Amino acid sequence: MSKLGDDYTTSMNIVPDVMPFTCQWILSVLNKAISKTVSSMDSYEFSDAASTVYSWWQFQLCDVFIEAVKPYFSSNDPKFASARKFAQDSLWVCLDNGLRLLHPFMSFVTEELWQRLPPARDCSRKESIMISDYPSVVQCWTNERVEYEMDLVESTVKSLRSLSSLMPAKERHERVYLHPMIRDAHGRKISKSLGNVIDPLEVINGISLEGLNKRLEEGNLDPSELVIAKEGQKKDFPNGIAECGADALRFALVTYTAQFKLGDDYTTSMNIVPDVMPFTCQWILSVLNKAISKTVSSMDSYEFSDAASTVYSWWQFQLCDVFIEAVKPYFSSNDPKFASARKFAQDSLWVCLDNGLRLLHPFMSFVTEELWQRLPPARDCSRKESIMISDYPSVVQCWTNERVEYEMDLVESTVKSLRSLSSLMPAKERHERRPAFVLCRTDAVAEIISSHELEIFTFATLSSLKLCFHSGNGRTGESLIRLQGVLNVEAEREKLRKKMEEIRKQKKHLTQITTASGYQDKVPPRIHEENVAKLLSLMQELLSFEQASQHLERDIAAEQESH
Numbered sequence: 001m002s003k004l005g006d007d008y009t010t011s012m013n014i015v016p017d018v019m020p021f022t023c024q025w026i027l028s029v030l031n032k033a034i035s036k037t038v039s040s041m042d043s044y045e046f047s048d049a050a051s052t053v054y055s056w057w058q059f060q061l062c063d064v065f066i067e068a069v070k071p072y073f074s075s076n077d078p079k080f081a082s083a084r085k086f087a088q089d090s091l092w093v094c095l096d097n098g099l100r101l102l103h104p105f106m107s108f109v110t111e112e113l114w115q116r117l118p119p120a121r122d123c124s125r126k127e128s129i130m131i132s133d134y135p136s137v138v139q140c141w142t143n144e145r146v147e148y149e150m151d152l153v154e155s156t157v158k159s160l161r162s163l164s165s166l167m168p169a170k171e172r173h174e175r176v177y178l179h180p181m182i183r184d185a186h187g188r189k190i191s192k193s194l195g196n197v198i199d200p201l202e203v204i205n206g207i208s209l210e211g212l213n214k215r216l217e218e219g220n221l222d223p224s225e226l227v228i229a230k231e232g233q234k235k236d237f238p239n240g241i242a243e244c245g246a247d248a249l250r251f252a253l254v255t256y257t258a259q260f261k262l263g264d265d266y267t268t269s270m271n272i273v274p275d276v277m278p279f280t281c282q283w284i285l286s287v288l289n290k291a292i293s294k295t296v297s298s299m300d301s302y303e304f305s306d307a308a309s310t311v312y313s314w315w316q317f318q319l320c321d322v323f324i325e326a327v328k329p330y331f332s333s334n335d336p337k338f339a340s341a342r343k344f345a346q347d348s349l350w351v352c353l354d355n356g357l358r359l360l361h362p363f364m365s366f367v368t369e370e371l372w373q374r375l376p377p378a379r380d381c382s383r384k385e386s387i388m389i390s391d392y393p394s395v396v397q398c399w400t401n402e403r404v405e406y407e408m409d410l411v412e413s414t415v416k417s418l419r420s421l422s423s424l425m426p427a428k429e430r431h432e433r434r435p436a437f438v439l440c441r442t443d444a445v446a447e448i449i450s451s452h453e454l455e456i457f458t459f460a461t462l463s464s465l466k467l468c469f470h471s472g473n474g475r476t477g478e479s480l481i482r483l484q485g486v487l488n489v490e491a492e493r494e495k496l497r498k499k500m501e502e503i504r505k506q507k508k509h510l511t512q513i514t515t516a517s518g519y520q521d522k523v524p525p526r527i528h529e530e531n532v533a534k535l536l537s538l539m540q541e542l543l544s545f546e547q548a549s550q551h552l553e554r555d556i557a558a559e560q561e562s563h
Contacts, residue, residue: 031137
């Protein structure tokens with residue numbers, strides 16, 4: 001009775017639709033308990049009636065409802081004010097009906113408890129539970145949707161409790177993230193009845209197609225469904241599932257990098273001062289800072305997909321694709337002019353590996369632990385015994401450098417243009433070093449390109465780089481490669497023409513679809529977003545080929561004028 005309170009009075013005007021979810025649920029299952037108990041009593045199935053009443057009291061009222069409404073009463077938070085009142089009204093109704101349901105089986109206890117219930121303020125009550133009406137069904141209390149949702153909640157809680165019981169008491173998690181429904185490659189729900197369930201151990205250890213089929217045969221699928229499921233497995237996994245290990249194997253290259261670039265006798269210092277480092281080292285620390293900031297923000301808001309994508313993009317497209325390639329000249333020879341740059345590059349790589357592995361640890365725990373243990377410790381600070389108990393990376397303000405990031409964007413844009421031109425050459429000649437020209441429209445751009453010739457040489461595989469100046473409007477810079485004697489001009493023109501024509505057809509077809517009558521109303525938002533993204537991609541691809549065509553014509557004209 002403590003939940004009701006000494007001064008509590010109830011109203012019989014119960015409207016479930018305005019009540020909290022748990023209150024709606026307890027009234028709905030009470031209704032079912034009343035219906036089943038009355039039916040069993042009428043047919044003299046007294047054992048079934050007693051079992052129904054007991055189950056409702058024990059497993060629904062006490063185990064679920066009482067526990068679920070505790071947060072309403074654990075504090076005086078104003079946001080729970082109305083919920084507290086609804087919970088009290090629901091509990092009163094449950095106790096009144098539940099005691100009357102139970103009375104035929106436990107007359108003395110139920111009489112004593114019923115007499116202690118505060119009377120409803122807007123109706124009279126009999127002197128004794130013995131002469132009170134037996135409960136009857138109230139149709140407006142029944143809510144199948146709410147019962148289904150509570151079944152789902154209870155199933156989830158049961159799974160979480162089962163997992164939690166496997167952990168030592170001190171290590172059980174206070175917060176648990178519930179991920180969305182897992183579907184197969186065709187968008188179908190993972191289900192035993194569909195035969196598309198994949199055991200995680202089969203992904204870790206690998207399994208043949210025959211093994212997958214055998215596991216289906218050991219299930220309880222209908223013969224006709226078994227044939228369909230086997231066909232699906234053959235289509236999705238024609239060679240079975242290759243052994244992937246507990247983590248993805250794509251970071252094997254990083255292991256090699258850590259051993260080769262750092263060196264067996266390398267020791268690092270945590271005293272990192274970006275301002276005295278080479279350009280590329282300053283850049284990688286700045287973009288690492290941004291990756292840390294975005295990852296931490298995504299993790300805090302439970303956007304784990306965004307966090308994983310951010311970490312992956314930094315590792316793949318900035319550390320491996322750019323930084324590792326850019327510092328290779330420092331290590332390809334023992335030139336004294338690169339001595340300090342080598343040390344700075346090693347220190348930067350160590351910081352990147354240390355922070356990058358800790359960023360990645362929540363998603364790939366085994367690989368990151370193995371690689372992190374191989375990192376040489378810093379000589380001027382202590383390190384935790386495991387990456388698991390190390391601090392998660394945090395932003396270091398002095399690493400951020402917007403100017404350096406802008407300059408690297410310009411370098412990457414120039415390199416992309418040069419590589420695009422190189423792709424026009426025959427396959428056997430694409431990787432030969434050739435002279436290149438960059439047309440700069442401002443002195444500032446010319447200064448940036450000139451100061452980063454080493455990076456452009458390295459990324460674009462050039463034999464020489466010449467800066468040309470041209471004032472006027474337009475883009476900040478254009479890139480050219482000497483092509484004389486390399487291309488079959490007419491063949492390349494035809495190749496570009498066909499590619500552009502194909503892209504224009506795809507763009508026209510997609511435009512017709514998206515502008516069709518009723519498209520906005522009939523097409524789901526997800527498909528609409530995908531089509532918009534495809535259209536933008538086609539437009540960018542078409543622009544790229546048009547620029548390549550202009551570069552080709554311009555370079556050919558320049559060569560003809562020079563002769």
